[in-house]
Structures are given as C-alpha cells and as structure tokens.
Amino acid sequence: MGVADLGLPVDVPSTALFTDHYELTMLQAALKAGTADRRSVFEVFTRRLPEGRRYGVVAGTGRVLDALENFRFDEGVLEFLRERRVVDEETLRWLASYRFSGDVYGYPEGEVYFPGSPVLRVEGSFAECVLLETVILSILNHDSAIAAAASRMSSAAGGRPLIEMGARRTHELAAVAAARAAYIGGFASTSDLAAGFRYNIPTVGTSAHAFTLLHDTERDAFRAQVDSLGRGTTLLVDTYDVAEAVRTAVEIAGPELGAVRIDSGDLLLVAHRVRHQLDELGAKNTKIIVTSDLDEYAIASLAAAPVDGYGVGTRLVTGSGHPTCSMVYKLVARAETSDPEAPLVPVAKKSVGGKTSIGGRKWAARRLDEEGVAEAEVVGTGPVPDELSDRQLLVQLIKGGEVLAREPLDAARDRHAAAKAALPLSATQLSRGEPVIPTEYVKSGSGS
Amino acid sequence: MGVADLGLPVDVPSTALFTDHYELTMLQAALKAGTADRRSVFEVFTRRLPEGRRYGVVAGTGRVLDALENFRFDEGVLEFLRERRVVDEETLRWLASYRFSGDVYGYPEGEVYFPGSPVLRVEGSFAECVLLETVILSILNHDSAIAAAASRMSSAAGGRPLIEMGARRTHELAAVAAARAAYIGGFASTSDLAAGFRYNIPTVGTSAHAFTLLHDTERDAFRAQVDSLGRGTTLLVDTYDVAEAVRTAVEIAGPELGAVRIDSGDLLLVAHRVRHQLDELGAKNTKIIVTSDLDEYAIASLAAAPVDGYGVGTRLVTGSGHPTCSMVYKLVARAETSDPEAPLVPVAKKSVGGKTSIGGRKWAARRLDEEGVAEAEVVGTGPVPDELSDRQLLVQLIKGGEVLAREPLDAARDRHAAAKAALPLSATQLSRGEPVIPTEYVKSGSGS
Incomplete structure (x- = not known):
C-alpha cells in the first residue's frame, strides 16, 4: 500500500x-x-x-x-x-x-x-x-527526536492523558509527523486535523481566547460554546478573571461541564484553586486541562496538582531541547x-x-x-x-x-x-x- | 499562480x-x-x-x-x-x-x-x-526561525559562500522550507534537490565518505570522481589521512582541482595545513570547503582561516538553538x-x-x-x-x-x-x- x-x-x-x-x-x-x-x-x-x-x-x-x-x-x-x-x-x-x-x-x-x-x-x-x-535520515532524525521527547513527557504525566498541540510551532508537515511520533511516544491525541486524517490519531480541541474576545461578554462566549458543542465541552477560563470564569462556566453548563482549560499563570496554584472552586460549585467531575509552554519538567511539577490532562506544544515538536x-x-x-x-x-x-x-x-x-x-x-x-x-x-x-x-x-x-x-x-x-x-x-x- | x-x-x-x-x-x-x-x-x-x-x-x-x-x-x-x-x-x-x-x-x-x-x-x-x-503560524514560526539562524551565519561568514546541507537533520519537507529560508537569510546554495526543484535555489554537492570507502583505494575513488565529474570537482579528503589525500587529489586532478572538503578534525588547524600543502603543490586556486557541525560561532572562529566556503547542516535547520x-x-x-x-x-x-x-x-x-x-x-x-x-x-x-x-x-x-x-x-x-x-x-x- x-x-x-x-x-x-x-x-x-x-x-x-x-x-x-x-x-x-x-x-x-x-x-x-x-x-x-x-x-x-x-x-x-x-x-x-x-x-x-x-x-x-x-x-x-x-x-x-x-x-x-x-x-x-x-x-x-x-x-x-x-x-x-x-x-x-x-x-x-x-x-x-x-x-x-x-x-x-x-x-x-x-x-x-x-x-x-x-x-x-x-x-x-x-x-x-x-x-x-537523505530521506531515511530526514525521517528518522526528526521523528525519533519527537518520540523521545514524547516518551519523557509521558513518563512525567503518569497515567494522565497528553494532548499534542504543537502544529503551530513547526513546519506544517513536520507537524503531522510530530503528532504521529508523539502518539508512538505515549500521547493520547493531537490538535492537528491533518494527523487525524493521515494517521487516524484522535483529534481534540474546543476553543481559544479569540472565541471569548469575539463575543460581547465571556458569558456570551461560554453560552455560545455550550449551546453548540454541548455541556461536555472544555471552556477556556483564563481570558479575564479565572474565578469569575469558572463561576460563569458552571452556571451555564451546570455540573456536567466537561472540563475547563487553563492556559496561563501559575498552573500549580491556579489548578488547586479551580479544583476547589469547581468542587464547591458541585462540578466534581469537571476536569482541569492545563496548557502553557509545558515540557516534561513542568508536567512533573504538576504531578500532585489536581490536573486531569496536559496539552503540550512547542517543547514537544522541538524535541524538548533536542529537535533532531x-x-x-x-x-x-x-x-x-x-x-x-x-x-x-x-x-x-x-x-x-x-x-x-x-x-x-x-x-x-x-x-x-x-x-x-x-x-x-x-x-x-x-x-x-x-x-x-x-x-x-x-x-x-x-x-x-x-x-x-x-x-x-x-x-x-x-x-x-x-x-x-x-x-x-x-x-x-x-x-x-x-x-x-x-x-x-x-x-x-x-x-x- | x-x-x-x-x-x-x-x-x-x-x-x-x-x-x-x-x-x-x-x-x-x-x-x-x-x-x-x-x-x-x-x-x-x-x-x-x-x-x-x-x-x-x-x-x-x-x-x-x-x-x-x-x-x-x-x-x-x-x-x-x-x-x-x-x-x-x-x-x-x-x-x-x-x-x-x-x-x-x-x-x-x-x-x-x-x-x-x-x-x-x-x-x-x-x-x-x-x-x-494554525497554518499561518506553522509556516512563519518555522521559516523565520531558520532565516534568523541563516542571517547570523551569513554575517559570521563575511563574504564567503554558505551551503545549506541540513536536509538529513529535519523533516523532509521542513528541509525544503529550511533551504528556502536559508537562501533568504543569505545562504548561496543548498544540497537539497527538492529545494532546487521547488524554489530554483542553486544545488551543489559532490561526494561523501561512502564513495571513498566503496572503492579499493582512496586513489581509485578520486580518479573515479574526477573522471566523471571533472577536475573542477570537490574531493573529500578526510576519510583516511588528510595530507596523503591532498597529495593524491592534486596528483590526479592537477592544479585545476576545484576544491577539497574537510568534514572533521580541528578545522582551523587542518585548513591552514591543507592550504599550505595545496599551495606547495601548485594548486593555488584549489578552494577549501569545510563542513562539520558548524554554527555561527564556529564559522566566525574560522574567519582568519584559509577557508573558501562553509557547509552548514544541523545547526541551521534547527535554528541554531531556537528551532521555532x-x-x-x-x-x-x-x-x-x-x-x-x-x-x-x-x-x-x-x-x-x-x-x-x-x-x-x-x-x-x-x-x-x-x-x-x-x-x-x-x-x-x-x-x-x-x-x-x-x-x-x-x-x-x-x-x-x-x-x-x-x-x-x-x-x-x-x-x-x-x-x-x-x-x-x-x-x-x-x-x-x-x-x-x-x-x-x-x-x-x-x-x-
């Protein structure tokens, strides 16, 4: 074939x-x-x-x-x-x-x-x-570098799922190969649709800050997202004030809210606060996904934090310091x-x-x-x-x-x-x- | 178009x-x-x-x-x-x-x-x-990283030509984009035929150690190369003993020998010795090309060496420490x-x-x-x-x-x-x- x-x-x-x-x-x-x-x-x-x-x-x-x-x-x-x-x-x-x-x-x-x-x-x-x-070395040198980084990140993450989301940080076709290599190294899914298409890797993603900023209020944005993608969606909660966003998110989606994503700030601290807040609001099953320049060390540092999944971009597709x-x-x-x-x-x-x-x-x-x-x-x-x-x-x-x-x-x-x-x-x-x-x-x- | x-x-x-x-x-x-x-x-x-x-x-x-x-x-x-x-x-x-x-x-x-x-x-x-x-960022983040490295290398090289030869160190299509970005940054040519085909960048290259090892003697290999590619070719002289190789090279190609390539060792020292030897043998116009894990610092360190061109691979296509x-x-x-x-x-x-x-x-x-x-x-x-x-x-x-x-x-x-x-x-x-x-x-x- x-x-x-x-x-x-x-x-x-x-x-x-x-x-x-x-x-x-x-x-x-x-x-x-x-x-x-x-x-x-x-x-x-x-x-x-x-x-x-x-x-x-x-x-x-x-x-x-x-x-x-x-x-x-x-x-x-x-x-x-x-x-x-x-x-x-x-x-x-x-x-x-x-x-x-x-x-x-x-x-x-x-x-x-x-x-x-x-x-x-x-x-x-x-x-x-x-x-x-040349072509053999191009492929093996690139893909093995990414897989090695993915493997280390996978060890650091324990059993928590890792999402590959580095397409925007590398050549558009290197990104497809990187998603493939990351999957081999233990990642669970990718944001890259081409990788889903080409290699049948599960693809995931919900929204970016632009979506919140497009709407008149964060509340409007969350409502639009939940109306369209359902309560199981992941709402991005750090465009303005995280605590207020979490409150609004649970108000709109209810305790069935799938997950919230945190993309900036002190992830360890914020994850603990958000977990506490979600639990208080009754959203005990709502997951917390973190993304923000993560590498294997940052992932490991969150081992004790109430985090349910990691999205990793730049550091994965650049081999975490060793891109080849x-x-x-x-x-x-x-x-x-x-x-x-x-x-x-x-x-x-x-x-x-x-x-x-x-x-x-x-x-x-x-x-x-x-x-x-x-x-x-x-x-x-x-x-x-x-x-x-x-x-x-x-x-x-x-x-x-x-x-x-x-x-x-x-x-x-x-x-x-x-x-x-x-x-x-x-x-x-x-x-x-x-x-x-x-x-x-x-x-x-x-x-x- | x-x-x-x-x-x-x-x-x-x-x-x-x-x-x-x-x-x-x-x-x-x-x-x-x-x-x-x-x-x-x-x-x-x-x-x-x-x-x-x-x-x-x-x-x-x-x-x-x-x-x-x-x-x-x-x-x-x-x-x-x-x-x-x-x-x-x-x-x-x-x-x-x-x-x-x-x-x-x-x-x-x-x-x-x-x-x-x-x-x-x-x-x-x-x-x-x-x-x-995603596609806009993929392209700009990758290509700009390579061009920035190329630009620094170009400054370090002064007027000496730089050859991009990193295809084997990066994804096969990232390599094509890298050759393009390197050309923008000041490189003169590439080893990558796909980049020549797609972007009309001049391509260059002559032989690797494998070619010498294929033949019964280094002399046989040099003769085969000169017979086929002409006296203007570049002979790779560091498979065995450099001084002996240079002597053999000039014996076979005469003073019209285009260039010799040195791919290992203390390039500063070896370049001086080889220049001296070439001049003594009457091959005053034979050029010296160096290749071997060069980056902008290594290139700069050879500014005073009798070097006529640099081939750069890994460090170029990985953005010299900053691949994105x-x-x-x-x-x-x-x-x-x-x-x-x-x-x-x-x-x-x-x-x-x-x-x-x-x-x-x-x-x-x-x-x-x-x-x-x-x-x-x-x-x-x-x-x-x-x-x-x-x-x-x-x-x-x-x-x-x-x-x-x-x-x-x-x-x-x-x-x-x-x-x-x-x-x-x-x-x-x-x-x-x-x-x-x-x-x-x-x-x-x-x-x-």
Whole structure:
C-alpha cells in the first residue's frame, strides 16, 4: 500500500528529490567507474544520545517504508535533473528505472535505542542504497527526536492523558509527523486535523481566547460554546478573571461541564484553586486541562496538582531541547567486486576528530538480567552468541524491494510502552544522566 | 499562480487540514451564535525574540500566500470531518464553499522584526480568519526561525559562500522550507534537490565518505570522481589521512582541482595545513570547503582561516538553538455586530502570567536616525504620525482574497540584506544581547 492509498492530505507522488545533490553525483561517478553495482551494506546509528538523555526512541520507520516505496524518478524529476545538469544522460537513464530492490532490516518502530544501535540496515547495490541516505535520515532524525521527547513527557504525566498541540510551532508537515511520533511516544491525541486524517490519531480541541474576545461578554462566549458543542465541552477560563470564569462556566453548563482549560499563570496554584472552586460549585467531575509552554519538567511539577490532562506544544515538536537526533547513514561493508557472489569487506572511515565508525554488518540484541530488566545493548559482527539469539532487535522490513513489515500505529505505540517498561527504572528519571544501559561491542566471531 | 503550477515535488491539493481541531469547533459555535460574520482583525507578532537574539527575520510569507490560496475543503476532507464528527452539517456546508475573501497585510518577506512587530495582519469575518491561524503560524514560526539562524551565519561568514546541507537533520519537507529560508537569510546554495526543484535555489554537492570507502583505494575513488565529474570537482579528503589525500587529489586532478572538503578534525588547524600543502603543490586556486557541525560561532572562529566556503547542516535547520519562533495569532479587534459597517472594537486577553497583548489594529514603522540607521520599531494604533508615514513596514499582500504581492525569492533575499544593513552595527554581533532597537508603542490618536 502506497502513501497515496492512505489518503495523505499532501499527496507524495515521489520522494526521490528528498535527496542531497551529492548522492546523485556519487552515483554518476560510480556508474562510470564500474563500482556502482558492488553489493553494499549501509547502517543507521548514532554515536551518542542527546546530552543527558537515558534512551532514544526509534520512530519514523513506517514513514521510511512509505518513502522508499515512492522513491521513483518520474519525467518531471528527470527533466529537472537534466536541465540543471545535476547528472549526465547515462545516469538519468539509470534513474528512470530506479526501484529499490534490496533488503532493509531495522529496529521495529517504537523500540528504544542506544549509542551504536544499528537502528536500520539497508542492503543492496551501492547505487540503489546510496540514494536513500537523505530521506531515511530526514525521517528518522526528526521523528525519533519527537518520540523521545514524547516518551519523557509521558513518563512525567503518569497515567494522565497528553494532548499534542504543537502544529503551530513547526513546519506544517513536520507537524503531522510530530503528532504521529508523539502518539508512538505515549500521547493520547493531537490538535492537528491533518494527523487525524493521515494517521487516524484522535483529534481534540474546543476553543481559544479569540472565541471569548469575539463575543460581547465571556458569558456570551461560554453560552455560545455550550449551546453548540454541548455541556461536555472544555471552556477556556483564563481570558479575564479565572474565578469569575469558572463561576460563569458552571452556571451555564451546570455540573456536567466537561472540563475547563487553563492556559496561563501559575498552573500549580491556579489548578488547586479551580479544583476547589469547581468542587464547591458541585462540578466534581469537571476536569482541569492545563496548557502553557509545558515540557516534561513542568508536567512533573504538576504531578500532585489536581490536573486531569496536559496539552503540550512547542517543547514537544522541538524535541524538548533536542529537535533532531544525530543519526548517520554509513557504508559499513561492501563487496570486493561487482560479482554478486563476491565477499563483503568491512569498511570504516578512519577516526579523525571523533567521528568513529565500526565497520561490518551488525546484529544487535538486548541482554536482560535475571529479573528480565535490560542490562546491555550488545552489538556485534559475525555470528550471534547463542545466549542472545532470542533477544535480537533487528527485524526484516523490506525483502527484495517489497515491504514486509507494515503495521498499525498502535503496534508501535504499544511496543514503545513495553520497551520502556523493560528498561531499568532510572530510564524514566528526568534528570540528566548517561544512557541507562551500556552498549557492548562483540567482535566478529568471538561469540560463536 | 497556485503551488501546483510551480511544480512542487509534493503536490498540495489543499492546506485546509493543517489546522487545529479547535479552529473548526470555534467556527461551529460562532456560526450558531450568529457571531461568525463579525468583521475581525487578527495579528501575528512575538512577545519576545529568542533569548539573546538582536533581531528576527520574517520568512515564509510567500509560502503563506500559497497556503491561503490552497486552503479549500474538498470532498475527501469534508468526509473526514463528518465521519470523525469534528463539526456539524451546517458547518460542513459552510466549509464546502470556503475561500478566503479578506485582506492580508504584512512585513514583506526578508524584513527584520522585533518584539511586538505586527508581522502579519489578517482581516475579514471571524469565521474566515480564525481558520487560518494554525497554518499561518506553522509556516512563519518555522521559516523565520531558520532565516534568523541563516542571517547570523551569513554575517559570521563575511563574504564567503554558505551551503545549506541540513536536509538529513529535519523533516523532509521542513528541509525544503529550511533551504528556502536559508537562501533568504543569505545562504548561496543548498544540497537539497527538492529545494532546487521547488524554489530554483542553486544545488551543489559532490561526494561523501561512502564513495571513498566503496572503492579499493582512496586513489581509485578520486580518479573515479574526477573522471566523471571533472577536475573542477570537490574531493573529500578526510576519510583516511588528510595530507596523503591532498597529495593524491592534486596528483590526479592537477592544479585545476576545484576544491577539497574537510568534514572533521580541528578545522582551523587542518585548513591552514591543507592550504599550505595545496599551495606547495601548485594548486593555488584549489578552494577549501569545510563542513562539520558548524554554527555561527564556529564559522566566525574560522574567519582568519584559509577557508573558501562553509557547509552548514544541523545547526541551521534547527535554528541554531531556537528551532521555532514564538509568533502568535491574536484577535486584536472585531466589529460590535455582524453589520459590515459596524465599528471595530479593540480586544485583548487580560494579562495573566505575562501573556500580554495590545488590542487594536496596528501600524508599524521603523524610525531612522540622521545617519539613516534604524533607531526604533514604532508600533501604534490609530493614525500614523506624519514623520513616520514614509517608513511604514506593512504592505498589502492579499486584497479581497486575491494575492497581490507574489515575488521572486531573490527579492526577499535582497530585502533581507538591505534591512540588516540598515540596523545598528551591533545587530550582527553574535554575542547575546537585547533587541538591537527598542519597540515603542504609540497610543491611538496621539501621533496625528
């Protein structure tokens, strides 16, 4: 199933131009040199987590599968490349029939990761794999950054629902992907209609200050809203005086009022006062939703406050201080010759200035202790040690160009909750620290 | 001209779902209450610049115009809203014929802004204006954040060209907008082919470490690249030993070698060594391009180094620490009744927790000193003071729903360079500070 079939509000006829210029010039040079067909293995990994973070969250995998299926060079794209002289005619002919025919393995979406985890592995000819670098990294770096922030906020919120409402703080399509990643990370809903449309995420929302200001009085505004949206609606109570607004709200909607929203001020103090007031007015079931530049720390600080839900915007869609991950896409092995049977040679850039890589096609497994708690991310080349054979993290996502592993978004969301729950308890501490489990490297052959 | 006419790689049939759920529920309630038709004025502004920044850069205006032209509720979108019961049938009927018919004024793209600057003003019925909040803010908050970072980097680079290469570090479509914003901010080119296709920005790129690793030796890789791309190409010289790579590069390409790229290590030191070596080898015109987690500070630190160009990725597309602006879209005035002739009433949320707004439809002008240097951003309601009448910042962008002010991207880029040049010199200091000119408010009527 392609992207178009899912009813994307923004149709993606091709993802082939979400590509850096140099991918195509490398292709041209390799075609001419006769090296383009060498079987190659590229891996996506990070050298480090964002500073102080305890774990990362793989998100975007499903979008990568969509992007790879739609990675085609149609006439318009080829004409652009020809006019701009990006590549020569031989390369354009090669691109015209491009279709990824290789294999992709990866951590399933929602899984956690650590420095060095090979979260995605792409195998095929150099030519067909090298072109995919940019779009794969764009998706994984963005979506994983948002999911990691969402996961921390979800821990901070305990069982209280989180609403994603950051669309206005990020690019309009990044917002859709952010809502998706937030859902994987544990958010319950989004304000973004495009995300509801594209990914079937529950959407919510009632009114803004503008609605109150449009009317002659706050009372008129509340009455208009309740008349139209029902008593179960959420009334925004901080346009003028909060206490007066709460009184008016319950007068108009009665104790069946669904919720009130507080969007400014000292939320801890105001939430307590509003709860007290609502209870006194008999609106004991009316909920309190808070929104106002929340992040995981602000959410945690409201743990003891009578708050029933959190709306989070800016800090979510900007990854709470880490708007991108540092995932890279590196050639780790390639065949000695263009012969399909030629053996693979591990390759790696020499360490200069700290940009180290480890060559070779890798497996990864998460070792658990006796209690079933994760104790190490084990990454290696060569055979997988027997004791880790049932703890392997990579699954096949694409086989011979065909997507194998499409799944509902809820599967990724559930997987993330389970993966996080299997980490040591300190994983969900908000304070800065080291990755919650170490990454151990096993050298080729030593484990079998 | 619509977006589709420009050959967008990702076709945007409609932007109507880049909208928060509550915009539609507010619409429904206002339609029922009979207040939806009240003439309204919404303004986009920020209460503050990102911490330490001296000025902001308006970017995204052109994209806003595209988005507003394509803001339509087609059958698929309406069906989604019906199925999900976002709004009632009356509202769906209203949406089916939606077409923005109002007026939009704004700072022209590339202009600088300060706290309180009314960078965009949207006028029409409450109903038609309120729906546009989310998509307008998404675009302006994202694009302006990137342009501001680009502008600082451009100052730091002096006259040396900057290449935008951050596509892999942000959402694949945010990347296209980021390349556009970077170009406005002063960048010369981008690695992102989609940005070249969509916005005609020059694209550049030659090769990555993978290309060297694909080949049996670095020499083979360089020869393959030069054979295919010519002697004017840029060879990446830090896969193994830089000095050896430079020697090999000049051996193969001769002194006509276009450039070498250094992507790791102590760039200041390495650039000096490489320049010395290139000169000794007779490659006096071979340029040195550096790339490696650069930001405006790293660029500035290389001012005295023999560097000919900078490639900037992560820190550009994440706004160099400030990935979003804090622009808001606020109702500042609305008619007393639905009568089209009814007078406008200024409105504003009461200050709670610092979220202050100033009611009323505003003008803005930049006051210059005797030398022609900006000395204040003057914002007011009511008549414009005579002495500022020729310094007004807002221009009409849309009239009666028709876009008036479409322009080539170079116009915005040139405007930004001119606007930055007219600021006090301290605007381009990289160190943290206050906005480089203060914002002064002139009360209604006092200036005429």
